[in-house]
Amino acid sequence: VRNLQEIDTELVYHMKDGTPFLCNLIATPVFDEYDNIKYYLVIFRNISYKEELKTLRDVLSEELKLSMEYKDAIDEASIVSKTDIDGMITHVNDAFCNISQYSRLELLGENHNIIRHPDMPKEKFTELWKTILAKKIWKGTVKNRRKDGSAYYVDATIKPILNTKGEIVEFISIRHDITEQILAKEAAQKALEAKSAFFAKASHELRTPLNAIINFTEMVIDDFEEMFTDDDA
Numbered sequence: 001v002r003n004l005q006e007i008d009t010e011l012v013y014h015m016k017d018g019t020p021f022l023c024n025l026i027a028t029p030v031f032d033e034y035d036n037i038k039y040y041l042v043i044f045r046n047i048s049y050k051e052e053l054k055t056l057r058d059v060l061s062e063e064l065k066l067s068m069e070y071k072d073a074i075d076e077a078s079i080v081s082k083t084d085i086d087g088m089i090t091h092v093n094d095a096f097c098n099i100s101q102y103s104r105l106e107l108l109g110e111n112h113n114i115i116r117h118p119d120m121p122k123e124k125f126t127e128l129w130k131t132i133l134a135k136k137i138w139k140g141t142v143k144n145r146r147k148d149g150s151a152y153y154v155d156a157t158i159k160p161i162l163n164t165k166g167e168i169v170e171f172i173s174i175r176h177d178i179t180e181q182i183l184a185k186e187a188a189q190k191a192l193e194a195k196s197a198f199f200a201k202a203s204h205e206l207r208t209p210l211n212a213i214i215n216f217t218e219m220v221i222d223d224f225e226e227m228f229t230d231d232d233a
Contacts, residue, residue, distance in 0.1 A: 102115075132160050137160075159174075
């Protein structure tokens with residue numbers, strides 16, 4: 001009889017109102033001096049929370065998977081970076097490294113102004129920090145500088161990330177490269193200015209000989225008028 005094993009199983013029980021709950025039952029046999037079972041020591045434990053935890057784990061796992069899908073989509077289409085509340089870089093994606101020409105190792109732990117272009121007015125960054133420290137989203141066009149010194153332009157959105165207490169824990173910045181659009185706009189503006197300058201110069205150059213012709217014509221008309229006046233006399 002000693003070979004009887006302890007029973008450890010899970011059973012579904014019902015409360016008085018009919019609500020089911022999962023229970024873990026452990027039944028341990030207790031023997032007398034003749035190796036006969038005197039009784040079972042039975043322990044019941046309500047383990048409904050385990051099912052709830054499993055369900056919660058499944059939900060969180062699915063949410064995490066979806067979050068990673070969203071992150072991959074954003075990383076594929078955008079230039080992403082994160083900083084702490086002091087502006088020190090804590091995360092950059094591949095697109096950030098590619099456009100800035102800095103490696104991830106060179107960027108992490110550095111201040112975000114490592115890519116600041118000197119053409120950008122300080123007032124704009126003052127306004128930026130004032131906005132995000134007020135827990136608001138900042139949007140704008142920023143001119144940055146690559147490692148080799150060349151410039152590039154981004155359309156930036158910077159959002160403060162808050163904890164459950166409403167405190168800022170970090171900032172995330174999502175950017176899109178608009179260098180081609182900015183350069184095309186600048187080229188169009190220069191072409192327009194060149195066109196205006198050309199027409200202004202051409203008008204001046206044409207006006208000079210025309211003035212001489214006009215003056216000559218006026219002289220001829222005056223001579224004819226004098227001739228007709230003399231004949232009448």
